[in-house]
Amino acid sequence: MPSTAEFAETAALIGDPARANMLIALMDGRALTATELARAAGITPQTASGHLAHLTEAGLLAMTRQGRHHYHRLASADVARMLESIMSVTAGRRPFPTRPARTVTGPRDAALRRARTCYDHLAGQLAVAMADRMIARGEIELFPDGGALSGGGAxxxxxxxVDLEAAHVYAMRRGGGRIFCRPCLDWSERRPHIAGAVGAAMSRAWFAHGWLRRVEGSRAVTLTRSGEMVLGKAFDLGLGEQAA
Amino acid sequence: MPSTAEFAETAALIGDPARANMLIALMDGRALTATELARAAGITPQTASGHLAHLTEAGLLAMTRQGRHHYHRLASADVARMLESIMSVTAGRRPFPTRPARTVTGPRDAALRRARTCYDHLAGQLAVAMADRMIARGEIELFPDGGALSGGGAxxxxxxxVDLEAAHVYAMRRGGGRIFCRPCLDWSERRPHIAGAVGAAMSRAWFAHGWLRRVEGSRAVTLTRSGEMVLGKAFDLGLGEQAA
DNA sequence: GCAACGCTTCGGCCATCGCCGAAGCATCGT
DNA sequence: ACGATGCTTCGGCGATGGCCGAAGCGTTGC
Known part of the structure; x- marks a missing residue:
């Protein structure tokens, strides 16, 4: 009976309250750090670390190391679907059980959350929204460890x-295609935005065009009036309360 | 955090190897007895009994008592879907893990398995197939503890x-609607067939018409040539190897 | 560099829970 | 009425596994 054991093991992994809380906390697609997940589960980081190792080895979670932070996220949409199907069977009819104390992430500064630079590229709600739009249109693909720009995206x-020519040359000189287009986990949104040479070229071009402007003494970035016009239209952003 | 605990509890229930094996054994929709499930899981009946009680209380299984047998089955299609979604995440890509020693059920006698009487109504593959067809066409509904014949079914x-008039009168005299149309768990197929006054009227009529014939010294039943013609057509049965 | 921080590994404590033997109830068959 | 069968409850054993404190890397930032 080989694989019936794996089946039970998977379920048992989900069945522990601490691990269940961590998985549920990840169900919105964000990626959280081990410490944050420990808080969500009400356990110490040591204990969480062990749990996360098991969950990752079992293929339920995927992990990305970024500096001293380890970002954990659900390994696939299949995992999310599985968790939802378990919830649907659980007595309480509701598709989402009461959220486990919504983890607050990222900078408190609203402006930083909205848009900022992340090294050489853009981050924050604005950058994530841009990436989402491009993904939805098939203009770009972002995998945990790489990405690809389609012809339409280019x-x-x-x-x-955006000067993709220069970006391509730069990437080739500094380590090949992996540098050209890659995702970066957004540290406030916990979802991927566009990094790599492409991401750098995007921000460079738009600062140069005067569509973006840095906020004094901060990494925050604002869309200028012309930026709202051009980029807001190009990325189909809701032209909402973008005012600083 | 109310319902996140239920979520974990459900998964934990599935996570035990013994319980997992029992659930997998039930995934084909059959209903099995506690002892059979104990064998499937490789544990003693006492232990299985406890497991089954928990699974039933959690809403994963439903139980029907029939004499001294307790038939357990998955509580709903949702549960089956949930189990499948867990399997799909489990490392081994295959949708069905190696079956846990396919439980052999029911009489060895092939003729008995095919068709027989069960008290006053029909049972066996034939009766189950008839019930399936009528359910699929919306002519009848069979719940664990009752059933209903639609206008089209009548x-x-x-x-x-089939003299439904007489059946109705009989049922009313002997305890109301619950007697009129109800399911009976087929003891070889482990799936419901039609019992109650309707089931009795069906077999009575068809014996009288010469479409069914009892086998000497046995509860086995065969379709006659005319029965094959009429019933085979009416129930859209594959006119396969029905030969005794 | 050094201290702070995030994460991990190690060791040992403790609770939970699955397991079975024994015994008690219900049902069936003769 | 009797024994056989199916299922359940009870009690106690044993092991798995979650939990934390302490300590060991690696990264960041001053």
Whole structure:
């Protein structure tokens, strides 16, 4: 009876209250650090670390190391679907059980959360929204460990003044395609945005065009009036309360 | 944090190897007895009994008592879907893990398995197939503890010579609607067939019409040539190897 | 560099829970 | 009525596994 054991093991992994809380906390697709997940589960980081190792080895979670932080997220949409199907069977009819004390992440500064630089590229709600739009349109793909710009994506960015030629040359000189286009886990949104040479070229071009402006003494970034016009339209952003 | 605990509890229930094996054994929709499930899980009946009580209380299983047998089955299609989604996440890609020693159920006698009487109504593969067809067409509904014949179902049976009038009168005299139409767990197939006054009227009519014939010294039943013609057509049965 | 921080590994404590033998109830068959 | 069968409850044993404190890397930032 080989694989019936794996089946039970998977379920047993989910069945522990601490691990269950961590998994539920990850169900919105964000990636959280071990310490944050420990808090969500009400256990110490040591204990959480062990749990996370097991969950990752079992293929339920995937982990990305970024500096001294280890970001954990659900390994696939299949895992999320499985968790939801368990919830649907659970007595309480509701599709989502009461959230486990919504973990607050990231900078308190609203402006930073909205848009900022992350090394050489953009981050924050704005950058994540841009990446989402491009993914939805099939202009770009972002995997945990890489990404790819489609022909349409290249044309789109070029039309916005992004110099992909230079980005490509730069990437080739500094380590090949993996540098050209890659995801970066957004540290307030906990979802991927566009990094690599492409991401750098995007921010460089748009600062140069005067569509983006840095906030004094901060990593925060604001869209200028012309930026709202051009980028807001190009990325189909809701032109909402973008005012600083 | 109310319902997150239920979530974990459900998964923990599935996570025990013995319980997992029992659940997997039930995934084909059959209903099995506690002892059979104990064998499938490789544990003693006492232990299985406790497990089954927990699974039932958690809403994963439903139980029907029939004499001294307690038939357990998955509580709903949702539960089956949930189990499948867990399997799909489990490392081994295959949708069904190696079956846990396919439980052999029921009489060895092939003729008995095919068709027989069960008190006053029909049982066996034939009866289960008939019930399945009628359910699929919306002519009848069978719940664990009752059933209902639709208008179309009544017309269909009447066209096959079944005297539903008499059955109704009989049922009313002997305890109300619950007697009229109800399911009976088929003891070889472990799936429901039609019992109650309706089931009795069906077998009575068809014996009278010469479409069914009892086998000497046995509860086994065979379809006659005319029965194959009429019932085979009416129930859309594959006219396969029905030969005794 | 050094201290702070995040994460991990190690060791040992403790509770939970699965397991079975024995015994008690219900049902069936003769 | 009797024994056989199916299921359940009870009690106690044993092991798995979660938990934390302490300590050991690696990264960050001053």
């Amino acid at each position: 044309a789109f960015l070029s039309s916005l003044g | 017309a269909f049976l009447s066209s096959l010579g």
